């Protein structure tokens with residue numbers, strides 16, 4: 316859709332940094348994009364000015380907290396983020412609250428052009444409030460089109476909300492009567508559905524002004540059809556100057572409208588956007604959130620994902636390192652623990668392994684009991700306890716739990732001293748290496764409240780897993796960038 320904005324992004328791709336020239340060219344593209352999205356000309360101008368200042372002023376670096384080193388953010392992504400943030404700032408501050416009357420029943424007056432969605436939105440609001448446990452009534456104050464009163468009554472019936480109407484009376488009196496009635500009934504909210512016109516005229520404005528003076532509603536919501544584009548600005552300005560509305564509701568955002576009207580309306584009136592109408596049915600009313608609308612105005616559906624990339628870039632790098640570590644066969648017990656935890660948080664390990672090509676590949680090699688075990692939450696607690704009972708050195712280098720035949724604690728007498736060097740350093744007494752192994756297993760078992768067999772089982776599983784990943788690394792290592800083939 317948004318050629319302009321995409322063009323801007325592409326223009327910046329591959330550029331080393333955001334220089335004056337590059338930014339100026341990109342801003343031209345964005346300008347086109349915003350105008351296409353129905354953002355008002357002066358609003359566009361202001362927007363571009365502040366984006367320009369930010370783009371040239373900020374350092375395009377992001378400190379990767381975990382690694383303690385610095386990683387570059389691509390200039391085009393940085394530019395998109397600045398635009399996105401600036402749009403959100405322009406549409407904010409977010410205030411989707413309803414004003415409440417100091418005492419008694421709270422009034423909500425719907426105003427706007429004919430066909431903007433006042434009646435429909437009145438029904439949506441009534442439904443929302445009723446669902447929240449309030450006693451609500453709607454008032455049929457559009458008496459000029461016979462169908463209008465009927466439309467509201469049908470809506471009311473659908474959601475079980477009473478509709479107040481008086482035949483033959485004028486709208487101001489109807490609203491005043493309704494207000495008294497609501498107070499007498501002890502209702503929480505009364506919603507006035509007023510008349511609109513195809514274009515703004517003085518008799519309509521006077522009528523609305525009179526209703527406002529008589530019932531003094533705590534909320535006056537200007538309902539605007541997002542499809543009217545640039546006209547939204549004049550409409551909003553005129554209604555607001557006369558009635559001093561408390562908020563704006565933008566409807567028909569389920570259609571093609573890019574939503575730039577929201578930006579313009581907020582900019583010219585300074586009034587908060589409260590809700591967005593996103594469909595004809597009565598549940599299609601969302602509280603306003605600028606993030607979604609900003610992406611829409613920019614014409615980029617993937618912006619939320621991009622923003623996430625921004626915050627997760629650090630974790631992403633960690634994940635790559637983890638993967639490399641695993642595939643190189645050099646991961647430790649600590650890595651093992653964090654891997655199990657990650658996988659566990661994603662759901663059943665068994666399911667995941669079964670779905671993954673990797674899991675299928677090793678399906679034959681992993682005994683079903685092992686999968687069940689790994690998928691068991693309690694097992695994770697046990698494993699964690701055992702790993703926590705290990706020394707740093709033991710976690711880093713779990714070979715110290717094995718004798719030279721790969722047995723943990725009950726093995727051959729033939730020892731390779733080199734494997735147990737660190738153990739020897741710690742204890743200069745002339746003990747045999749297998750005694751160290753057995754002593755370690757016993758100590759970890761005691762420390763974690765598990766049996767020695769549990770500890771040996773864990774070490775065995777760890778070794779199998781590490782071996783498996785090491786094998787994978789040997790097979791594919793050369794294909795993974797940044798990882799030397801063995």
Ligand code: GDP
Pocket residue numbers: 427428429430431432433434435436511538566567568569570591592593594595599
């Ligand atoms: P009013 O003249 O301001 O009272 O407008 P209505 O409530 O009668 O709505 C006019 C038309 O717009 C009706 O056909 C509604 O169903 C439709 N409409 C209202 N809100 C929305 C919306 O959020 N999305 C869509 N697609 N249609 C809407």
Ligand code: MG
Pocket residue numbers: 433434435457463508509
């Ligand atoms: Mg209506």
